[in-house]
């Protein structure tokens with residue numbers, strides 16, 4: 001990806017910009033991501049919180065993960081578009097949904113996580129590393 005990464009929600013009410021490269025990029029098949037996206041998985045990348053500017057009216061929906069950490073899903077109060085995720089287990093990262101990028105084609109997934117909750121109809125590139 002380019003050094004300056006920008007994106008936002010469908011209505012433009014939430015915008016983000018980061019100057020750093022993504023730390024890592026994932027496809028997540030956990031049940032929460034399935035519900036948030038209404039699909040079989042979320043595609044997301046992690047960036048350093050301190051190097052990222054996030055603006056707009058974000059509503060956070062919080063859930064408790066199996067490991068006890070608090071996971072927050074941030075979406076736009078106006079258009080409902082899920083944009084960002086945070087977890088208390090990794091407070092140094094913001095996770096952005098790949099399709100919120102201004103240039104979604106620059107997203108490069110590196111690994112698949114929570115494959116144990118994958119749906120039988122959700123087919124992921126078999127060359128990707130599984131966690």
Ligand SMILES: [Zn+2]
Nearest residue numbers: 009011076079
């Ligand atoms: Zn919006």
Ligand SMILES: [Zn+2]
Nearest residue numbers: 028029030033
């Ligand atoms: Zn997930």
